[in-house]
Amino acid sequence: MKKILLVVLIGIFGVNACKAQKKIYQCYANDKNSKNMISTILDANYSVIAVYYKGQKVAINLTFVKEEMETNGAHPTSYSYYKEIIDGKVTGIYVFIHSGIWDYIQYTNKKSKKTTSYTMTDFSRENFESSKPCF
Numbered sequence: 001m002k003k004i005l006l007v008v009l010i011g012i013f014g015v016n017a018c019k020a021q022k023k024i025y026q027c028y029a030n031d032k033n034s035k036n037m038i039s040t041i042l043d044a045n046y047s048v049i050a051v052y053y054k055g056q057k058v059a060i061n062l063t064f065v066k067e068e069m070e071t072n073g074a075h076p077t078s079y080s081y082y083k084e085i086i087d088g089k090v091t092g093i094y095v096f097i098h099s100g101i102w103d104y105i106q107y108t109n110k111k112s113k114k115t116t117s118y119t120m121t122d123f124s125r126e127n128f129e130s131s132k133p134c135f
Contacts, residue, residue, distance in 0.1 A: 023049075027134035028105055028118035038105065038118050039134040040096075048082055048096060051105075054135050060084055062094060075100035 022044040030036035037054040050059035062082035070077045077099040084092040090110060097104040103120040 022131070024129045024131065025133050026103070026129050027121050028103075029121040031117040031119055034121075037121070037135065040105070042129075048080070048094075051094065060086065065093075 024042040024044070024046065026040045026042065028038045028040070030038075035054075039052055039054075040048050041050040041052070041059060043049050047064065048062055050061045052059040063085055065081040065083055067081070068079045070079070077097060080096040080098075082094045082096070083090050084094060084107075092107055092109045095106040095108075097106065105118040106115055107118070108115045
């Protein structure tokens with residue numbers, strides 16, 4: 001009986017451990033300059049864990065803040081807010097927007113207040129996501 005319980009527990013925790021390590025990548029291009037690209041890294045639960053820009057060597061980890069849902073209009077739209085924290089300081093806010101089949105990112109730099117917008121680009125990937133990095 002103990003062996004069966006042990007096998008079941010290993011199976012449950014083993015599956016969860018593999019699921020927790022899965023990373024999903026999505027690709028976005030700057031709305032004003034398509035060569036300026038950003039990639040999101042999501043976990044197995046589709047929560048954003050980091051972003052990185054084309055040419056950047058290290059990803060920027062993000063911290064979830066809140067989620068809002070707007071039901072007015074043609075499609076329900078969700079807004080997920082994340083803080084960009086570098087060297088222990090909040091340096092910007094990312095808003096991930098999903099409406100219908102479209103996905104967008106709006107980044108606002110805390111210091112300059114400049115907002116940059118991105119739109120998902122790689123619609124050729126199955127379900128708009130991949131287990132491989134965008135670049």
